[in-house]
Amino acid sequence: MQYSETVMEHFRNPHNVGRIENPDGVGEVGNPVCGDMMTITIKVKDNKIDDVKFETFGCGAAIAVSSMVTDMAKGKTVEEAMNITNKSVAEHLGGLPQNKLHCSNLGADALHRAIQDYLDRKEGRVRRREDEPVEHVTAHEGHCYCPYCDMDLEEEAPYCIRCGKPTLIHYHD
Amino acid sequence: MENLRSFTITIEKAVPEREVIVQTIYLDHISGTPLHPQVKEAMTGYIQGNFGNPISQHKIGDAAMEALETAREKVANLINAKASEIVFASGGSESVNHAIKGAAFAAGEKKRHIITSNIEHQSVQKSLRMLMKHGFRVTSLPVDRYGLVDPGEVEKAISDDTILVTIMRANNEIGTLEPIAEIGKITRTRGITFHTDAVASIGVLPFDVDELGVDLASLAANQFYGPPGVGALYIRSKTRIMPLIDGGIQENNQRAGTQNMIGIVGMGKAAELAKKExxxxxxxxxxxxxxxTDRLKTIEDITFHGHPELCLPHLLSFAVHYVEGESMVLMLDEKNVCLSTRSACASGSLRASHVLIATGVDYAAAQGTLIFSCGIMNTIEEMDTAFDVLKDSIAFLRNMSPLYRKKRDKDREEK
Incomplete structure (x- = not known):
C-alpha cells in the first residue's frame, strides 16, 4: 500500500464532510482535468474558525488531506489557520507518496482561499466567482514529462526534479 | 473446463509477525490472471528435476530443449502459427518493443514512416516516441467514440516509405476489438509489415495469424492464466526484423539469453488449456x-465505454460520474474487491487515460472510470457481492463530491 496508515484512517472515516449553509467564506480549488477538486466552507466567530467543512472530488490522498486540513483549521484563529502550510498537512498525515504531494497543496490552498474570501467579504470586496479558473490546472498541462516517473518537466531539463534520473530523451504529449 | 472452484484466490501478505490471508474477489484480470491449477502443476513439476540450459549439448540440455520446444509448439498452436515463428520473451512489453524497434531498424535508411493509432498501449507509444528521436515519422490515427480505427484511414495514411503498421487487436482499457483482418488485407497488398499488439486478446479470443493477415503479434502468458513475466512475439517467416537483445543464438537468433524455462513451460501449458477451454x-x-452490467444499470449516472459488441468478453469499462477512480479502487480494496481504474502500466500516472480522451470522454468522466475484468474463477454470486460493495462506495464518495452536489442543486432548480 502506497499510503500511510494515517492517510487510510482519514480516507476511511473522513472528518468534516459537507457544506456549511450560509458560510462566511468559500474556497474552491482544482479541476476535474487534474483529477482533484476541493471546496472548503468556513464559519468564523470571534476571529476563530468556528466550523469548517469540505467537499472533495479526488483520489484517496485528496480526501485524506481535506479531512486533515479541516481538522487542523478548526478552532484556530484566522491568522493561525492562514499559516497552515501544505508541508505541515502532509507531515500530519505521516507523509504522502511523491506523486501525490500536489494533493496536499490543494488542501491548504482551498483553506486559504476560504479565509481570503471571508476577509474580502468583511472588507466589502467582491467575492470570487465559483468557477474562476485556478493555477493548479496549468501544472498538469505541461508538454514534457519524465519517462521514469511521469513528472512534468521543463523543456530542456537534464534531470527529473522528482526522481533525479537523467532525462536526455523527453517524451512529449 | 475442470472444476474451477477447486481453489480460491488468496493473497499472502509477507509481513513476518502477522501473516494475514485475505479472501478477495478479484476482478482485475486485465492486469494479470491467477495461475490455472494445471499451469501451476506443470511449472512446479518442471522445477523439481530440470535446470538445464536448452542449448547445452548433453542429456540435461536436451531435456530442457525438449520442454522448450513442446511449449513453443503449444503457443504456436494457439494462434495457428508454425513453432519456428514463435520467439519467447519477458512479456508483452518486450515483444512490442522488439516488433516495433526491430522492424523499424531492419528497414534500411530510406524507409522512415510508421502508422499507429491514438489508443495504443504505453509500450507501443513509447517505442514510437523513441524511434521519432531517431528520425522516424509516425502517423497516429484517430478513433471513433467506440475506439475503432477506420481501415480506410490506414490505407490513406500509407506513403512510399511506410515500413510498419502497428494497431492493437483489443484495447486493454475499453476492450474494443479493432478490424485487424481488414487492415491486414491492406498491408498485404501494399507489402508493408503489420504488427498487432494482441496481448489483451490472445488466449481470450480465437486468434489466427493467417486469417488476420498479421506479420508480427505480441502476446503475454498472464492474460490467459499463465505466469507473469513471460510472453512471446510471433514473427511470420521472412519478416524483416532485428533482435532487441544481442548475444547468443537462442530463439533462432531473434532473442539472445538463456530462456526463462519455468515461465515458458507454464506459458505452454496455459496456451494448451486456453485453446481447449x-x-x-x-x-x-x-x-x-x-x-x-445489468446491476450497474440500476445506478444513476454511469456511462459505459468501448464498443457494445466488438469487445473483449471479460472486460467492461465504465465511468461513475462525480467521483474519482482511485478513491473508488481504494474503497473497494478495503472491502476486498479488486478492480482497477486504468491500465496497470499507467497506475502511477496522474494523467487522464489517453485512450478515454481519444474516444471523446471528458476529463472528469475519464478520472472516474473503473475497469471490470472477470475471469474463469469468478462466480455469479461474487458479482452480487462486488456490486453491493461498489454501490455503497459510490454512494459514500458521491456524498462528499462537490460535482455531485452541484448536479443535485441543478436538478432541484430544474424542478
Missing part, C-alpha cells in the same frame, strides 16, 4: 459480465 471460458465470463 476457450468456448467454455468465453461463455462463462460473458455471463458474469452481463450480470454485472
Amino acid at each position: 476457450m468456448p467454455a471460458r468465453t461463455e462463462h465470463v460473458l455471463r458474469l459480465k452481463r450480470a454485472f
Whole structure:
C-alpha cells in the first residue's frame, strides 16, 4: 500500500464532510482535468474558525488531506489557520507518496482561499466567482514529462526534479 | 473446463509477525490472471528435476530443449502459427518493443514512416516516441467514440516509405476489438509489415495469424492464466526484423539469453488449456459480465465505454460520474474487491487515460472510470457481492463530491 496508515484512517472515516449553509467564506480549488477538486466552507466567530467543512472530488490522498486540513483549521484563529502550510498537512498525515504531494497543496490552498474570501467579504470586496479558473490546472498541462516517473518537466531539463534520473530523451504529449 | 472452484484466490501478505490471508474477489484480470491449477502443476513439476540450459549439448540440455520446444509448439498452436515463428520473451512489453524497434531498424535508411493509432498501449507509444528521436515519422490515427480505427484511414495514411503498421487487436482499457483482418488485407497488398499488439486478446479470443493477415503479434502468458513475466512475439517467416537483445543464438537468433524455462513451460501449458477451454471460458465470463452490467444499470449516472459488441468478453469499462477512480479502487480494496481504474502500466500516472480522451470522454468522466475484468474463477454470486460493495462506495464518495452536489442543486432548480 502506497499510503500511510494515517492517510487510510482519514480516507476511511473522513472528518468534516459537507457544506456549511450560509458560510462566511468559500474556497474552491482544482479541476476535474487534474483529477482533484476541493471546496472548503468556513464559519468564523470571534476571529476563530468556528466550523469548517469540505467537499472533495479526488483520489484517496485528496480526501485524506481535506479531512486533515479541516481538522487542523478548526478552532484556530484566522491568522493561525492562514499559516497552515501544505508541508505541515502532509507531515500530519505521516507523509504522502511523491506523486501525490500536489494533493496536499490543494488542501491548504482551498483553506486559504476560504479565509481570503471571508476577509474580502468583511472588507466589502467582491467575492470570487465559483468557477474562476485556478493555477493548479496549468501544472498538469505541461508538454514534457519524465519517462521514469511521469513528472512534468521543463523543456530542456537534464534531470527529473522528482526522481533525479537523467532525462536526455523527453517524451512529449 | 475442470472444476474451477477447486481453489480460491488468496493473497499472502509477507509481513513476518502477522501473516494475514485475505479472501478477495478479484476482478482485475486485465492486469494479470491467477495461475490455472494445471499451469501451476506443470511449472512446479518442471522445477523439481530440470535446470538445464536448452542449448547445452548433453542429456540435461536436451531435456530442457525438449520442454522448450513442446511449449513453443503449444503457443504456436494457439494462434495457428508454425513453432519456428514463435520467439519467447519477458512479456508483452518486450515483444512490442522488439516488433516495433526491430522492424523499424531492419528497414534500411530510406524507409522512415510508421502508422499507429491514438489508443495504443504505453509500450507501443513509447517505442514510437523513441524511434521519432531517431528520425522516424509516425502517423497516429484517430478513433471513433467506440475506439475503432477506420481501415480506410490506414490505407490513406500509407506513403512510399511506410515500413510498419502497428494497431492493437483489443484495447486493454475499453476492450474494443479493432478490424485487424481488414487492415491486414491492406498491408498485404501494399507489402508493408503489420504488427498487432494482441496481448489483451490472445488466449481470450480465437486468434489466427493467417486469417488476420498479421506479420508480427505480441502476446503475454498472464492474460490467459499463465505466469507473469513471460510472453512471446510471433514473427511470420521472412519478416524483416532485428533482435532487441544481442548475444547468443537462442530463439533462432531473434532473442539472445538463456530462456526463462519455468515461465515458458507454464506459458505452454496455459496456451494448451486456453485453446481447449476457450468456448467454455468465453461463455462463462460473458455471463458474469452481463450480470454485472445489468446491476450497474440500476445506478444513476454511469456511462459505459468501448464498443457494445466488438469487445473483449471479460472486460467492461465504465465511468461513475462525480467521483474519482482511485478513491473508488481504494474503497473497494478495503472491502476486498479488486478492480482497477486504468491500465496497470499507467497506475502511477496522474494523467487522464489517453485512450478515454481519444474516444471523446471528458476529463472528469475519464478520472472516474473503473475497469471490470472477470475471469474463469469468478462466480455469479461474487458479482452480487462486488456490486453491493461498489454501490455503497459510490454512494459514500458521491456524498462528499462537490460535482455531485452541484448536479443535485441543478436538478432541484430544474424542478
